[in-house]
Amino acid sequence: MSLSLETAPTAEDAAHRRPRITTNKQRVTWVTLALLVVLVVGLVWALSIGSQHISLSRLPGAILKADEPDELIIQSIRLPRVVLALCVGAALAVAGALMQAVAANPLAAPEIMGVNAGAVLMVVLAVTVVPSLSGAPTILLAFGGAAAAGVSVMLLAGSGRGRVSPVRLALAGVTASSLLISLTQVLIIFDENSTDSVLFWLVGGVNYAGWHDIRNLLPWLVLGLIGAFAMARPLNLLALGDDMARGLGQNVERTRLFGSALVVVLCGAAVSVAGPVAFIGLIVPHIFRRLVGSSYTVLLPLCAVGGGVLVLYADIVSRYVKPPFEVPAGVVTALIGAPIFVYLARRQKVTS
Amino acid sequence: MTSTAIVAQHIRRTSLARRHPAILMGSLGVLAVVLSFYGLSVGATEVPVADVLRALVGDTSTQASRIVIDFQLPRVLLCWLVGIALAVSGAVMQGVIRNPLAAPDIIGVTKGAGFAGMLLLLAIPTLPVVAVVPAAFVGGLLAAAMVYVFAYRRGATPVRIALVGIAVSAAFEAGIRFLLVRNPLDVSAALIWLTGSLFGRSMTSVLQILPWVLVLVPLIIVWARKLDVLGLGDDLASGLGEPVERTRRVLLFFAVALAAAAVAVSGTIGFVGLIAPHMARRVFGGKHIASIPAAALFGVLLMLIADMLGRGLAPPLEIPAGLVTAVVGGPYFLYLLVKTGK
DSSP: OOOOOOOOHHHHHHHHHHHOOOOOOHHHHHHHHHHHHHHHHHHHHHHHOOOSSSOGGHHHHHHHHSSSSHHHHHIIIIIIHHHHHHHHHHHHHHHHHHHHTTTTOTOOOOTTHHHHHHHHHHHHHHHOOOOOSSHHHHHHHHHHHHHHHHHHHHHHTTTTSSOOHHHHHHHHHHHHHHHHHHHHHHHHHEEEEEEEHHHHHOOOOSTTTOOHHHHHHHHHHHHHHHHHHHHHHHHHHHTTTTHHHHHTTOOHHHHHHHHHHHHHHHHHHHHHOOOOOOHHHHHOOOOOOOHHHHHHHHHHHHHHHHEEEHHHHHHHHHHHHHHSSSOOHHHHHHHHHHHHHHHHHHHSSOOO | HHHHHHHHHHHHHHTTTHHHHHHHHHHHHHHHHHHHHHHHHHHHSSSHHHHHHHHTTTTTOHHHHHHHIIIIHHHHHHHHHHHHHHHHHHHHHHHHHTTTTTTTTTTHHHHOOOOHHHHHHHHHHHHGGGHHHHHHHHHHHHHHHHHHHHHHHOOHHHHHHHHHHHHHHHHHHHHHHHHHHHSSOOHHHHHHHHHHTTTOOOHHHHHHHHHHHHHHHHHHHHHHHHHHHHOHHHHHHTTTTTOOOHHHHHHHHHHHHHHHHHHHHHHHOSSSSHHHHHHHHHHHHHHHHHHHHHHHHHHHHHHHHHHHHHHHHHHSSSSOOOHHHHHHHHHHHHHHHHHHTT
């Protein structure tokens, strides 16, 4: 089983042969087509299920106008939910891919490194202290929380000089996450006493989605995605190792800084509207790296669509968990993601 | 926590503890007893200490004394039993695996036990509560076995065991959340399984955990020398005539059973099993005959303080004890992580 998770070849490797950044054009086409089919099926499925049965033939009309109750249900409840699932998945998956590139660490992901937990803590804090606060200001606070948590974890794990062991970084990140989550729970207990809200901020989901959430998220998502796609080439060079990238004229520090800033924007925005949907940023990049190789030019767009599809399907499955009640999609993504996390943790080389 | 740490540091400097362990152990015990009395008197309604004493000697005529007997006493007793169980479990794990980062919650036992216990309770609601401990034991054992299998890949470092343990914990935690979503409980019950709490526990819970602590903890203390021998390394230990593998397995069984019993009554309280043994070793040194009882006492102190803080910070709201230990324990684990890296 050959795995190309290790994107940074050693110096000798690079000297002897061309960089191991492979894209098999045909394969990419097939993966893209398959992904689009899965996406369309998911869209139709997600729009047609729910406590009210609505026949498929009504879907096209309902998306455009909302005169009858059925059409209203689709337009004001199911459609925002689907769109938000796609947006949140895209943001978290691309953030995960960026983070793995920037930290040169296969275990780096916003949920592992405390970034999501930091954003959640700030959002819950803001809502607790100033209940009237919502929308744009909370997102800005979430950026602050995400950045502070991510930077602290990097510092704690002994980053800065030399390469940090991936395992150590992950361990520090997970511990910091659990600390931040505990503080969040304390705040939730002070604020209100409903299991629903506790679960929402612990696991995340799109079941309360409305159009205003999408309006809040969209500008940041567009900014983040454009920024990420624009960085694809520098990230490819970064994957060759710092020295090599420098030799090829890259400003490594600047690439890292921009990449990290984009991670903060994408995660902060996604988490503040949908909570910390688990493991998207960890597993989606790994899945697509296996399917299409490690060139970020291809990987990032596929991650964006794939992350959206994963959250969409998680949301569909979560509706079958306990009908007619709504269950946060994060419960489902955690069930899928945790075994993959175990697998990735096991794969790490023995260090120190 | 901070005051005991400062006291511990001071004592270590004068090295009185190493010369007269009995004196220090005694004073820790006295401190725990004093805190327990305080714990009996604080709560939703404050009960004067005099009334607490009167209630304890059997005067159950007043309402205050009934509060003490029915609500406060089980709670304080559970602080003792859960603290002892978790701390001793952690001390044994750290000794057997020879890994400073080992603890029932770090290597997945706590969450595995919590998941299994919860699954059984929800699947067969009519089941007597006594059955929860064996179920939790099976779950804890399963989690520990998973970590063992997944982490060993041409050797394993403490750090990797910890990471795989956390990943396995995350898997079981996902399961716990799934069960919670399927079977909505009220907030306090949900928080017990998510973070661990002693809220609303009765004497039934005390009786559930008591036999396990009474049997296993003395056994482990009797075996403390074996732990010291294991600490010398496999070769030296088997040279001294110790059946290394068997001893290790039996001791790990005991440790998992203690942790499972604690989880069955108080949920997934984290970090007590990690911190208490470390504190004990720093104060009393590495000999297990001293450090295991000391770890038990530190465990009790941590639980008493966490529970009291949780109740006292913003009454009538209660912060589950497990959240308090997590907020204190997280930074300590990070500190250990940085230290083991050097």
